[in-house]
Amino acid sequence: MNDETMDNKNIIIIQDLKKRYDDGKTAALDGVDLKIRKGEFVSLMGPSGSGKTTLLNMIGALDRAEEGNITVAGHDLMEKKDFSSFRSKEIGFIFQFHNLIPNLTVSENVQITMLETEVPHEKMVQRANKLLESLNLGNKINQVPTKLSGGERQRVAIARALVNHPSIILADEPTGSLDSKTGDIILDILREIHHKENVTLLLVTHEPYVADMAERKINLMDGKIS
Numbered sequence: 001m002n003d004e005t006m007d008n009k010n011i012i013i014i015q016d017l018k019k020r021y022d023d024g025k026t027a028a029l030d031g032v033d034l035k036i037r038k039g040e041f042v043s044l045m046g047p048s049g050s051g052k053t054t055l056l057n058m059i060g061a062l063d064r065a066e067e068g069n070i071t072v073a074g075h076d077l078m079e080k081k082d083f084s085s086f087r088s089k090e091i092g093f094i095f096q097f098h099n100l101i102p103n104l105t106v107s108e109n110v111q112i113t114m115l116e117t118e119v120p121h122e123k124m125v126q127r128a129n130k131l132l133e134s135l136n137l138g139n140k141i142n143q144v145p146t147k148l149s150g151g152e153r154q155r156v157a158i159a160r161a162l163v164n165h166p167s168i169i170l171a172d173e174p175t176g177s178l179d180s181k182t183g184d185i186i187l188d189i190l191r192e193i194h195h196k197e198n199v200t201l202l203l204v205t206h207e208p209y210v211a212d213m214a215e216r217k218i219n220l221m222d223g224k225i226s
Helices: 054-059 083-090 107-118 120-132 150-162 179-197
Strands: 008-022 026-037 041-045 066-072 091-094 167-174 200-204 216-221
Touching: 008 054, 008 200, 026 200, 041 054, 054 066, 054 167, 054 200, 083 091, 083 107, 107 120, 107 150, 120 150, 120 179, 150 167, 150 179, 167 179, 167 216, 179 200
Parallel strands: 041 200, 041 216, 091 167, 167 200
Antiparallel strands: 008 026, 008 066
16 A cells, blocks of 8 residues: 555545546536545445446546546556556455356455466465355355355455455445345445454445445435535
8 A cells, every 4th residue: 555645544535526428428426525534434325327336436446537636545546557456456346246257266266356466376375265264165165156145156256355455345235136134144244344454445335224334424416425
């Protein structure tokens, strides 16, 4: 993490951030201002089309804004060129539909995140398998994702997000495709990780009870924080 350009409180600093689609006709983000403290657990709510996923993509450097300023973990993302290195070191992604590669084993799906690092292959395997064991998936490491339940797949996705020890976890509707019981298990895992690792957790959700678990709730409406 580049602490020289990050203040000692805020790991995410966003000012007047704007992003448009459809040749400028649709404002996905329309002047967002936001600060998130290091180690904070924040929920992001809003109706479909409000800009939640777009904002997560900006923070995780999956997309680039047209106007404004965004600094994440000390990195100016409006100026930065090497996004892949930034993402591998600072960001852990958890998506609603897992985004696992079906023809790779569970262990290989977790290891793939480390390919941008200098971790030796043997160490990659050890780290991935140890993390999977901690999530009660030690007996699944050689299976492919299609053989797993939805909850097991999401635990693999959590392992993949954690394996590089990121400073920030971005979770986009991580329980949206799960039944309520399995979803609660996933939420408990995320809360425990946040507490133990002091990792910054930004979680997008439609569910008020999920949002209430966070230390702070943010509402996004029509590309603006309300």
